[in-house]
Amino acid sequence: MATPKLYMDSIQSCYLKEFNAEIVNIENNTIELNQTLFYPMGGGQDWDQGKIKFNDKEINVLEVRGRDKISHLVDQTHNLEIGQKIEAHIDWDRRYRHMKMHTAQHLVSAVAYELFDGVRTVGNQLRYDKSRIDFNPINFDDEMLSSLVNETNELIKKGAKLDIKIMTRDEINEIMPPERTNMNLIPPNVEELRVVIIGDNLDLCPCAGTHVQNISEIGGIEFLKKKSKGKGTQRFSYTLK
Numbered sequence: 001m002a003t004p005k006l007y008m009d010s011i012q013s014c015y016l017k018e019f020n021a022e023i024v025n026i027e028n029n030t031i032e033l034n035q036t037l038f039y040p041m042g043g044g045q046d047w048d049q050g051k052i053k054f055n056d057k058e059i060n061v062l063e064v065r066g067r068d069k070i071s072h073l074v075d076q077t078h079n080l081e082i083g084q085k086i087e088a089h090i091d092w093d094r095r096y097r098h099m100k101m102h103t104a105q106h107l108v109s110a111v112a113y114e115l116f117d118g119v120r121t122v123g124n125q126l127r128y129d130k131s132r133i134d135f136n137p138i139n140f141d142d143e144m145l146s147s148l149v150n151e152t153n154e155l156i157k158k159g160a161k162l163d164i165k166i167m168t169r170d171e172i173n174e175i176m177p178p179e180r181t182n183m184n185l186i187p188p189n190v191e192e193l194r195v196v197i198i199g200d201n202l203d204l205c206p207c208a209g210t211h212v213q214n215i216s217e218i219g220g221i222e223f224l225k226k227k228s229k230g231k232g233t234q235r236f237s238y239t240l241k
């Protein structure tokens, strides 16, 4: 059975920091809960960490994986049992950085698409200290890099709200060109998609990650480096200001 993901309900639910749950399965030091707020590694975004509390004990959640069924890797000596009710807290500093890094990625990808002839985002990795986006086709020079960063930071400064909607493929394609939303990567049998919308369709992107409520919360991005990955792909690395 798929694990209900408490951070998925709305943009606001990305701000929940603790929850109650019950242990439904244990395999060595990997546990499953009847619901979770822990984001599993996926969509380029790193996993959440945090703590699980029960019977005056406290154990660490070290790694979280899975797509439907979510597995939480915890300390070896956990003493947990199936049916145990627990209280869990996510490491908010880590998660909030991921939310900012991730929302920044949507923005940078949108700005690059507009500035550089519909360049596509072909990969990303969103981490605590630095993140990266792979673009294709592109050949960044200094001027392009500074306009990408400046334009992104201008938008962040102005601010714009994020919203989450469930939309059909046709509804999405009416608003955004399918090559911008990477619709070809979504299996054809998926009819309805969870879409993250920035401002008044400043960006619209099917996504299951965690995001901030307003892009102003990102604060700003700083360019770190570029790297060629061959075949017209270049990697843009950034961090938060």
Ligand SMILES: [Zn+2]
Residues within 6 Å of the ligand: 102, 103, 106, 196, 207, 208, 209, 210, 211
């Ligand atoms: Zn996203």
